[in-house]
Amino acid sequence: xxxxxxxxxxxxxxxxxxxxxxxxxxxxxxxxxxxxxxxxxxxxxxxxxxxxxxxxxxxxxxxxxxxxxxxxxxxxxxxxxxxxxxxxxxxxxxxxxxxxxxxxxxxxxxxxxxxxxxxxxxxxxxxxxxxxxxxxxxxxxxxxxxxxxxxxxxxxxxxxxxxxxxxxxxxxxxxxxxxxxxxxxxxxxxxxxxxxxxxxxxxxxxxxxxxxxxxxxxxxxxxxxxxxxxxxxxxxxxxxxxxxxxxxxxxxxxxxxxxxxxxxxxxxxxxxxxxxxxxxxxxxxxxxxxxxxxxxxxxxxxxxxxxxxxxxxxxxxxxxxxxxxxxxxxxxxxxxxxxxxxxxxxxxxxxxxxxxxxxxxxxxxxxxxxxxxxxxxxxxxxxxxxxxxxxxxxxxxxxxxxxxxxxxxxxxxxxxxx
Ligand SMILES: Cc1cc2nc3c(=O)[nH]c(=O)nc-3n(C[C@H](O)[C@H](O)[C@H](O)COP(=O)(O)OP(=O)(O)OC[C@H]3O[C@@H](n4cnc5c(N)ncnc54)[C@H](O)[C@@H]3O)c2cc1C
Numbered sequence: 001x002x003x004x005x006x007x008x009x010x011x012x013x014x015x016x017x018x019x020x021x022x023x024x025x026x027x028x029x030x031x032x033x034x035x036x037x038x039x040x041x042x043x044x045x046x047x048x049x050x051x052x053x054x055x056x057x058x059x060x061x062x063x064x065x066x067x068x069x070x071x072x073x074x075x076x077x078x079x080x081x082x083x084x085x086x087x088x089x090x091x092x093x094x095x096x097x098x099x100x101x102x103x104x105x106x107x108x109x110x111x112x113x114x115x116x117x118x119x120x121x122x123x124x125x126x127x128x129x130x131x132x133x134x135x136x137x138x139x140x141x142x143x144x145x146x147x148x149x150x151x152x153x154x155x156x157x158x159x160x161x162x163x164x165x166x167x168x169x170x171x172x173x174x175x176x177x178x179x180x181x182x183x184x185x186x187x188x189x190x191x192x193x194x195x196x197x198x199x200x201x202x203x204x205x206x207x208x209x210x211x212x213x214x215x216x217x218x219x220x221x222x223x224x225x226x227x228x229x230x231x232x233x234x235x236x237x238x239x240x241x242x243x244x245x246x247x248x249x250x251x252x253x254x255x256x257x258x259x260x261x262x263x264x265x266x267x268x269x270x271x272x273x274x275x276x277x278x279x280x281x282x283x284x285x286x287x288x289x290x291x292x293x294x295x296x297x298x299x300x301x302x303x304x305x306x307x308x309x310x311x312x313x314x315x316x317x318x319x320x321x322x323x324x325x326x327x328x329x330x331x332x333x334x335x336x337x338x339x340x341x342x343x344x345x346x347x348x349x350x351x352x353x354x355x356x357x358x359x360x361x362x363x364x365x366x367x368x369x370x371x372x373x374x375x376x377x378x379x380x381x382x383x384x385x386x387x388x389x390x391x392x393x394x395x396x397x398x399x400x401x402x403x404x405x406x407x408x409x410x411x412x413x414x415x416x417x418x
Contacts, residue, residue: 001249001373001399005029008399009237009247011225011261012254012378013039015202015388018209020253020377022126023392025218027400032245033213034237036224040206043255043353044385046278048292048303048312049202050141051123052386053116054166054193056109057157058361059315059382060099077335078299078314080328085318092272093317095359106160108362111410112383113164115363115390118405120197122389127199130208134200139291141196142180144187144339146297151189154296158191168193182287184339187295198292201306202385221245225254228264230371249373249399256320256354258378265371267418270359271379275316277329279350280308284341295339300332302339308346311336315355324352357381365391365411367398369418375399376413 006029010021013035021033033039071079086093099105127136145151161168171190176183179192199205214220227238228250237245252258259271283304292303299314313328329350336342358364358379368374375395380387394404394411 001401006248006399007234007246008032008249008251009034009235009245010251010253011237012252012258013210013220014042014044014253014255015040015206015209015385016044016255016377016380016391017251017253018206018213019388019392020251020395021218022209022213023389023396024251024399025213025216027396029399030217031213032219032221032247033210034221034223034225034239034245036222039210039220040203043355044206045203046276046312046351046353047202047385048301048310049199049305050292050303050386051120051197051199052141052193052383053113053120054141054161054168054196055116055383055386056113056164056166057160058105058108058112060096060361061105061156062100062102063153063156065097065100076299077328077331079317080315081317082319082322085322089272092270092359095270096272099360104360106163107410108360109160109164111362111407112387113166114406115387115411116383117390118393119387119390122393123197126209126212126389127205130212132205132208135205135208137198137200137291140192140194141198142193142291142293143191143296144176144183144293145189146186146295148188150297154191161193166193167195180289180291180293182289182340183293184341186339198303199385200304204306225261228261230374235373249375251375251377251395253377255378255384256356258356258376262368262376265368265374267368267413269364269376269413269418270416272357272359273320274355274357274381275318275320275352276355277313277316277324277326277332277350277352279311279329279333280305280346281311281333282343282346283309284343286341289340295335298332298335298339300336302336309340309342320354324350326350355381356384360415362410363387363391364413365394366408366413369414
């Protein structure tokens, strides 16, 4: 596809699709971004806003196997599950656990680090270009531990951070008080990933990127994509209510819905969903937090946002489309009050999102093996906000026939038998 100005359709207007549309458009292509709703209002809306260069430890780790009994007996707030769903998706679950080896875990860490470094640089450049520097927060991302024992268990992740070159600082109880005076003195240890950044409103960030895209001639179509067909002259993207779209290339970036769309063309990609929730609370009278904080023992994160103090949950393993179950977010809010003073809940109903996660926890970024001009860009699990720009630059380079900015081997679709 090299060396031409192409008509490209990007399906899905989450942070991944929006970034992809922007990068392609900046490379000179004529791009239509298609979303069935307002871009950035699904999974990309409600996250903790962390722009990470340090989230290299995927969930399928050797440590996960050790903590399985605790998780299975429902004693963890960080992971909850619907037993019926786990049984129905047993193949995927077993597949996920099969990646819990030290070798795979370390390899995934290296791959994700490379993607995150490129992404964070590009985020900073686009944020400056979009004139929304007020959204960007420096000062790192902090993991806090209520129990020394939990910190000791975390040393494996620190060893991986050392191996991939992520900077961090370790603090004890008194130092935590100085760095985050808004935290109550219940934490024994903290790890601050100094170079990680954050945003105070992920939806506003997506909106800013959409504005950049539109101002430079990009088109946003509000439509549900219902079909994809490859003809002699290229692609036809069918949308509900008619209005088919012709394109030379198509990027599927529909987050948790991407496997459905890829499935129309015969690709069986092992995408799962890790659901998560948030609730905003009014800030308390005391000092506010300077950064997002992850309470490892509590299994939730607290992130200061423009909308209020956002409490985000860990993982709920349930069907993507099952009704929400607010128990995990209710418990997270209760536990969060142990560590940080906050006033009343702001949202009438908690928000729910679905992290799109491949069975090996690495996104799929690259060409579809059996269709010219079709590209996959999804499965960014817990760190899609962080990794969207790098994924976008990589797809753009591939479409242009150039070398991507990082090794794409770990992300290729053909690592699965599809
Ligand atoms: C509680 C929580 C906290 C998180 N915290 C962080 C964090 O701090 N940092 C971080 O980096 N990541 C975080 N994440 C992960 C991150 O939010 C996701 O990885 C990311 O938002 C995924 O983006 P996406 O664009 O792939 O998917 P989405 O944002 O879900 O976008 C997919 C889009 O596709 C559209 N779509 C689907 N089907 C169709 C169709 N047929 N036709 C047209 N459009 C369609 C949808 O409308 C949607 O807009 C968190 C996630 C959760 C749930």
